[in-house]
Amino acid sequence: MIDKRHLAAAAALGALALALGLTGCSASADASDAAGASGTDATTATSAADLGGMDALVAAAEAEGELNVIALPDTWANYGKIIDAFEAEYDITVNSDSPDVSSAEEITAAQNLAGQDGAPDVFDLGSAVALANTDQFAPYKVTTWDDIADDHKDADGTWVYDYTGLMSVGYDADAVPEPSSLDDLLGDDYKGKIAINGDPTQAGAAAAAVQWAALQDGGSADDVQPGVDFFGQLADAGNFLPTDPTPATIASGETPVVFDWSYNNLAAAADAGGRDWKTAVLPGTALASYYNQAINVDAPHPAAARLWQEFIMGDTAQNLYLAAGAYPVRLAAMVEAGTVDQDALDAVGEQPEDTVQLTSEQTEAASALLAQSWAAAIG
Template sequence: MRITLPSARRLTTAAAAVTLAGLVLAGCSGTATESGSGVDAATATSLADFGTMEDLVAAAEAEGQLNVIALPRDWANYGEIIDLFIETYPGIAVNELSPDISSAEEIQAAETNEGLDTAPDVFDLGLTVALQNTDWFAPYQVQTWDEIPDALKEPSGLFVADYGGYMSIGYDSSLYPEPETIQDLLGSDFTSAVAINGDPTQAGAAFAAVGLATVQNDGTLDDFQPGIDFFSELNAAGNLLKVDVTTATIASGETPVVFDWDYLNATHTADNPNWKTVVFPGVGYAGYYNQAINIDAPHPAAARLWQEFLYSDEVQNLWLAGGARPVRMAAMTEAGTIDAELAAALPEAPAETVVPTEAQSTAAGELLGQEWAAAVQ
């Protein structure tokens, strides 16, 4: 899918086009699904099933806990978002499980902990993993459902895009020249320097890195092979670092050049003042992460309250404060509820952007499963 995006500055004045985009936890068994009013929270598909927002809050507070997973506090401003939820609903303890795991490992955690109080209540997933695991999700449509573009949500609410951005390169400008094209990364200037954020067969950011390499090498999202070939060539040149990217590896210089979402790369100036972010000209790659509720959530009312919270104006603007583009950005811009100053501060984006369709994501995931390991061994 090819779409044209307005510049970040235009987003402040008009409705914007929006792009699509084995761990074991200890615990005891037993899940209560009925709220104090007798509503079966585990089967609720909208706020109407609870009655009012006050009824949903009461049901969630009766459960008293929420298990989130794979939400690093320095990822898209999640630290501030989680803290605001705790402040807003002090009767609900938020358990932050395994913040640094991949999308695929979130599902593994649900499988391992099925039926336990320690299972994740909610997921934050890359599209490919979401598409592969819909049996794990409970449908739910938040109050602001109609303001989420149809292309960015599963029709019943099994999974829904939440925030997104553009695939970019972050680099230590004190050590490396600014790469002007993706081909520059193959040169001797970048020996043993270039990392990706995770394994593309499991992590959404790494998957998107291969997608960007595909379209930057004259390929299309119908076939990720050019992107796989690029990383194979990068590996053969001795430039690919097989190190998981974290805040610590950026700060220490262990991963000095990184493929990652623009909103994540932008935060690393706090770890390295010389860190800069580049979105390559030409065809860009955009993508969204997705929210989903665990069908086996031990705290199903709290899970649904979390969703309502995330898709509110206040929290959509908190994602924007983290440099990400919230999924309701177009509707909020039109309504005048977007933070215009934050929207104007977003980095320049390519005029032409591609976003994988569901079919393309599924096919790419299958190809990566078959080819990736051999390509970079």
């Protein structure tokens, strides 16, 4: 997602690695601890009101004492500071495991660990994976629900957008020239140097790289085949690097060019091991893509999971997204209410006028195409 400081900001990764087992985490609270003042079990609460209000939700969550999160790198959209702020606000310990796994691996972890204390309580997912796994989510509507546009949330509360950014190209300016178009990336200067953030059939950021290439190369939100074809051309030219980028691979020079969200690029520039890491948001159509918040239907800490959603959709966390270069879903409402971090907003700047956000139907169609054609395209 994106974010981008003005038009171009640093670059990088967010990475997508391996692992799958959420470690440790601690024992979940007794079912009675999850019940609020109303006597409603938090596992069935679809709003704070169901538990007797926010004070009752906070009390139930603090009685549980822990929250399990997954796939939240500290440098991704400011999640390190967001977690710190949540722990500072509430008497709850956040267990952050497997920070570099993909959206698809988040769901797999929840399924493999169902019924265990270490299962994830909440998810942060790319849209394709979220839309394909709604049965894994518990419906919940935060108190700021009305601030969020109808097309940015599920009507039943199973998922809600949280932040977005712009797809960009991060690059080591000492290793390669600045790209000004996709065609530039097919040149010899980029031989064996171009990586994307994971497998586009599983990872939202990687899928978005292909979608953006389609928008830049004659395709559309309804036709991402040109994006698949472009990466096939990159592979044929020997320029595509089948390595998942991480801060370490950027700092070592192993992945000198990375397609990723601009907020990740910004974080990578600050931790690039002295490399001159920059970001280009290419001229033409830009791509934005929201990530989705959802609660695990089998959350071992159901009250803490719901409190996390309230916190994520509150002004503190939304402004922390913005400070990292990501556009929060409640941005318009916060601007109107005067609660936005204006300095952060001024630094990020406006989204390009020609910005595309795929609809749920377009995302599903693009996901199906990638599942069918990606492996063959890149060999």
